[in-house]
Amino acid sequence: MDAHPHQAAESIDGALQRLRLRAAELGLQAGSEEDLLEAVLRHDLQIPEPSLDECRRYYAQHGAALRQGDIIEAEHILFAITPATPIDALRARAEATLRDLMLDPGRFGTVAQEMSNCPSAQVGGNLGQLTAEQCVPEFWQAMIEHNQPGLLPRLVRSRFGLHIVRISRIVRGTLPPFDAVSPHIAQRLRQQSLVRALQLYAQDLLAQDRSGEEAAALACPAPGQ
Secondary structure, eight states: OOOOHHHHHHHHHHHHHHHHHHHHHHTOOOSSHHHHHHHHHHHHHOOOOOOHHHHHHHHHHOHHHHOBSOEEEEEEEEEEOOTTOOHHHHHHHHHHHHHHHHHOGGGHHHHHHHHOOSGGGGGTTEEEEEOGGGSOHHHHHHHHHHOSSEEOSSOEEETTEEEEEEEEEEEOOBOOOHHHHHHHHHHHHHHHHHHHHHHHHHHHHHHHHHHHHHHHHHHSOOTTO
């Protein structure tokens, strides 16, 4: 069973307090508490630097994402999310629409005119030619991962809402040489390692808090015992 919200908040507060105590133990100082906590994490986690071989493997496996100059012609149907939008109902409606279009993709333009909350609805959802710089990252990434013309088989979630997307054409860019993008790859791998380590660190802190609470409960019997 999931923890009650106030219990989760107490666990987070306990983890933060442990970090503050650890900072004092290490004699670390910083201009803000956020910087101080980050300094503790970086000291304790000792994130390894990605090796040259790891960077080369990433380069070989993620050529599509590293390409520069791609142009994608696409159409979409936007189900916009506003503060008053019932998200579950909106998603159900968007998923039902996508299922219908998978069976009859020729109706895409008509459905876009009828249902899309984007000005492109007036032209059947046509967005024209797009580059990475013209799209929000999550929208562009979904198209790059699909990597071929046609209707994407899943909804795309962005800050604007839920999208049904159809790619008309992809004009491939060029893959930069490894030396040109290796610093970017190393930084990305470093961030991935940091995120994984932070997750394990937080789990360990929460586990220590729970162990401490259980030990305290055993040491303090209920009144009357």
